[in-house]
Amino acid sequence: MQLTLYTDYGLRLLVYLAALPAGERANIDTVSETFNVSRNHINKVVHHMGRLGWINTRRGKGGGFSLDIDPTELNLADIVTALEPSMLAVDCYEPQCVLLPTCKLKGVLASAMNAFVEELRQYSLADVSNSPAELVRVLGLEEQAFVSPPN
Amino acid sequence: MQLTLYTDYGLRLLVYLAALPAGERANIDTVSETFNVSRNHINKVVHHMGRLGWINTRRGKGGGFSLDIDPTELNLADIVTALEPSMLAVDCYEPQCVLLPTCKLKGVLASAMNAFVEELRQYSLADVSNSPAELVRVLGLEEQAFVSPPN
DNA sequence: TATAACATACATATAAAATGTATGTTATAC
DNA sequence: GTATAACATACATTTTATATGTATGTTATA
Helix, strand or coil, X not given: CCCCHHHHHHHHXXXXXXXXXXXXXXXXXXXXXXXXXXXXXXXXXXXXXXXXXXXXXECCCCCEEEECCCCCCCEHHHHHHHHCXXXXXXXXXXXXXXXXXXXXXXXXXHHHHHHHHXXXXXXXXXXXXXXXXXXXXXXXXXXXXXXXXXX | CCCCHHHHHHHHHHHHHHCCCCCCCECHHHHHHHHCCCHHHHHXXXXXXXXXXXXXXXXXXXXXXXXXXXXXXXXXXXXXXHHCCCCCCCCCECCECCCXXXXXXXXXXXXXXXXXXXXXXXXXXHHHCCCHHHHHHHHCCCHHHHCCCCC
C-alpha cells in the first residue's frame, strides 16, 4: 500500500518548484542531482506535468521549467491521483473475483480509498511548500545555485 | 496504490469463513479451488491467520480450519494492517530523502493513510459477510460442498 | 498404519517499477 | 547560422517485489 516512486518524485519536484523565486527556472539535471534520483524519472515527470499544465517547460539553451499554476490552486489529491497508475485498493475484475456479485468489501475499500484522497484534498501545494531560503538551507545549496543561469 | 493480492486473498478467505456454518471446517484445497487462486497463497494466509489467532487450524485427516474469532470483533483495519507489508505511503528513509528535515508532505501523507485505515475500522468482518445461503448461491456450490466431510 | 491435512522452507516465475541509453526536436546565445 | 543546451520521445534493460510452484516435514484421525 505505497505510492510509486514516480509519484513521490513528482511531489518532491513540485515542492522544489514552489520554492523557486518567481521568474526563475529549474532544469532536469539540477533537479535530479539535487534529489539524487534518476534523471530519467525527473525527465518523465517534468514532461507529464508539462502536459498537465502544471509547469511550463521551455526547450533550448537557457530553457527549463517552472510552476505554471498557483500553488494554492493545486491540491495533493489532484497531484496523487494524476500521477498514480491506479487508485483502486483491489482489482475485482482482472481476474474477476468469484465473490463479485455479493461482495460487500468493494464498497468499503472504495470508501477507504476515498477517505485517503479526500484527506489529501484538504491540502494544497502551498500548504506543504517551504520558503526559498529554507529549501536552500536544507539542500545545502548556494543561493545562486537555486536560480537560473544568467542569459 | 493497491493492496497486495495476499491481502486481497486474506480478505476473501475471511468472508468465506464467516459464512461457514458453525462447527464446519474449510480446507486449503477447497478454498483455493473455489476462488481460483494459488493454493500456495491460501496456504500461507491460513498459516498466518492461524498464528494471529483469527482461525483455528487442525492438521491431519478430517482437519481444516474455521473462524476462531467473533466476526463483529474483527474489523477491516486490523485485517488490512496485519496482512499488508507496509502502510507507509512513502518511505522517506530508504534511500533517505534530502527534503526530510523540512518536508511537510510526510505528515499529510501519514494522515491520509490514517484516514484510509480509520475508514476501514468502521467496518467489522460481520458487516461485510454474507449468509451461508447467499455464498452458496453465488459460488454455485452444492449446499453440501460447503460443509465438512462426514467424520 | 495409511492418509489427509496443515506447517515450513525454499526455489522459480512474472510483472511492475525503476532506471538507463539513445536520439529527436526546439530555442537561444554567440 | 551554427553550435549547444535543454526538453521530448521512444525503447531497452535492470531490479525488485510479488506471486506462484515444488518439496518435504509434521500431526491427527480414520
